[in-house]
Amino acid sequence: MRKILDRYYGKLRKLKASYVLLNFFNRRKLEHARRMYSKYGVKRNVLLPISSAHMPKGPAESPWLDVPDAQRRLMESEGLKRFEASVQQALLRWPVDGYVVLRGLFTPDEVAAMNSEVDRLIRDNVVDFNFTGRKIMFAFHHSDLLRKAVHDRRILDVMDFLLGRKVRVFQSINFLTGSEQHAHSDSIHMTTYPLGYMIAAWIALEPITSENGCLIYHPGSHRLPYLLNDSYDHGGNRFEIGDDAYARYEGAIDQAIRTGGFPAQEFHAQPGDVLIWHANLLHGGKKMTTPDASRKSMVIHCFAEDVLCYHELTQRPAMMEER
Numbered sequence: 383m384r385k386i387l388d389r390y391y392g393k394l395r396k397l398k399a400s401y402v403l404l405n406f407f408n409r410r411k412l413e414h415a416r417r418m419y420s421k422y423g424v425k426r427n428v429l430l431p432i433s434s435a436h437m438p439k440g441p442a443e444s445p446w447l448d449v450p451d452a453q454r455r456l457m458e459s460e461g462l463k464r465f466e467a468s469v470q471q472a473l474l475r476w477p478v479d480g481y482v483v484l485r486g487l488f489t490p491d492e493v494a495a496m497n498s499e500v501d502r503l504i505r506d507n508v509v510d511f512n513f514t515g516r517k518i519m520f521a522f523h524h525s526d527l528l529r530k531a532v533h534d535r536r537i538l539d540v541m542d543f544l545l546g547r548k549v550r551v552f553q554s555i556n557f558l559t560g561s562e563q564h565a566h567s568d569s570i571h572m573t574t575y576p577l578g579y580m581i582a583a584w585i586a587l588e589p590i591t592s593e594n595g596c597l598i599y600h601p602g603s604h605r606l607p608y609l610l611n612d613s614y615d616h617g618g619n620r621f622e623i624g625d626d627a628y629a630r631y632e633g634a635i636d637q638a639i640r641t642g643g644f645p646a647q648e649f650h651a652q653p654g655d656v657l658i659w660h661a662n663l664l665h666g667g668k669k670m671t672t673p674d675a676s677r678k679s680m681v682i683h684c685f686a687e688d689v690l691c692y693h694e695l696t697q698r699p700a701m702m703e704e705r
């Protein structure tokens with residue numbers, strides 16, 4: 383039954399009209415999009431499909447550390463001094479590497495509390511895995527404890543600083559096993575105008591090694607041009623998202639990695655370690671060599687507050703919880 387439903391939903395997910403309907407029923411969550419369309423002069427109804435093709439043409443601003451003299455700016459920044467010395471050292475690598483590792487950010491007690499909360503939410507059928515069978519989306523909407531964790535200032539202060547703007551948490555994903563996800567940039571899923579105003583944090587909730595499907599990432603790849611719908615043949619048309627648009631995207635990313643020469647690194651982590659990545663850093667999940675191994679982790683994806691947020695792949699505006 384589940385398989386039949388998945389196939390049915392799979393077809394609906396390809397139809398742009400389904401998203402128009404979804405947008406209509408969730409129109410209250412599109413207030414932010416409406417404000418941002420108006421701010422950036424995008425003359426389009428928020429219910430309709432939207433992609434980079436509809437964004438203003440011409441130069442747009444970029445985050446303060448996405449510029450050639452970012453290293454100097456960082457060193458001279460008063461804001462940097464607010465962080466403790468080890469964090470400052472990690473932050474200085476951001477412009478070059480496109481990621482920052484913060485070891486031991488959450489204590490063992492905090493990690494244990496998050497794990498039991500996720501177990502409880504699953505046991506009580508409050509949350510479930512999405513169509514991938516591996517991801518629990520938006521668990522923080524159902525739990526005060528997780529809501530507090532994803533809004534932890536130790537992470538958000540770093541993100542605010544790196545983007546030079548206040549961020550808001552958009553989504554969380556909890557994993558109990560590895561994602562085995564192909565290398566990608568989050569900007570194909572969660573896109574901003576101007577580009578570069580998404581940022582993510584990955585929290586290890588148990589020891590993570592290459593056996594249990596660690597996070598992999600490609601340092602420096604964030605400086606590649608953003609690969610959006612106009613830079614590869616996604617196979618879609620006015621009415622449908624291309625049948626294999628994502629597979630085609632993954633092929634284009636593989637090509638970019640090969641051409642640019644960006645070797646993969648693995649994030650081996652202890653519970654409570656955090657890796658923060660840039661909107662365009664290529665990353666994914668390593669294949670698990672121990673297939674049944676668990677790999678508990680939580681990802682937080684954030685957008686800067688006052689930018690236009692949408693989903694390039696599925697061509698729809700991001701739905702935001704109003705506060």
Ligand SMILES: O=C(O)CCC(=O)C(=O)O
Pocket residue numbers: 555557560561562563568595596597598665666667668679681
């Ligand atoms: O946790 C992983 O293996 C990958 C997560 C990821 O790619 C993401 O959340 O964007």
